[in-house]
Amino acid sequence: MPYFVIERNYAEDGVVPVEAAPDINLINDEEDVRWVYSFLSIDRRKSYCLYEAPSIEAIRAAAVRAGLPADVVTELHGRVMPSGELAPTIG
Known part of the structure; x- marks a missing residue:
């Protein structure tokens, strides 16, 4: 399944509280x-989230x-390692 990075921008210190994680995961x-x-x-106004999704x-x-922003969603092709080698996104 593909991987994506989601950039979320919050108007203020609006990061979702830890207690909300179970509901988000559901x-x-x-x-x-x-x-x-x-x-x-x-500044707690931006997050970058790694997701696996279809x-x-x-x-x-x-x-x-979930009531979350998803301002920029980018599909990933792989990781560029410090050696310059292209590696799978995860693994």
Whole structure:
């Protein structure tokens, strides 16, 4: 299944509380997407999330249902390693 990076922009310190993770994961399961992990900016107004999903549409549907922004969704082809080698996205 393809991997995607989602850029989420928040109007203020609006990062979803940890307690919401189970509900988000339930919605993700229903939309057939998997949240792998996220990075959070120092000002807590932006996050970059790695997801596994069948399509951009599935990611956007899950985000709408969870009340989360999904400002930029980019499908990934692989990772460029410090050696310059192209590696699989995960693994």
